Amino acid sequence: MTLFILLIVAFLVYYLFIYRADNGSQTVTSKVNRCPNCNSIVEKDFNVCPICKETLKKYCTNCGEKIDVHWRFCPYCEKPIDKDVIK
Known part of the structure; x- marks a missing residue:
């Protein structure tokens, strides 16, 4: 027992x-962060994918902070993101 x-x-x-x-x-x-184009593993700080050169980050035109390409609003200054401008 x-x-x-x-x-x-x-x-x-x-x-x-x-x-x-x-x-x-x-x-x-x-x-894990992955590239939306080629699905390669990327660091969260990368601006472009090192494999296919897909743009992963851009800068807000209002405050200049680095933001994700897919975001619709800047989380820092709340400005709507213009999809045509990639800086």
Whole structure:
């Protein structure tokens, strides 16, 4: 009976501390920045993709902060982004 209880406790410890921790870290690594054109892994600070030279970042024409190409508004100055201007 004691061995059975120890096995149950070992399984619970494994599940709570090891199995769940390993699965939680996989969700963090799945949030990798990728190029929308060629799907290559890119750093979040890159302005262009080093593989296909797709523009990833541009500068807001109002405040000059670096912003994502797909954003519709600048999060810094709240100005709507003109899609034609890529600086």
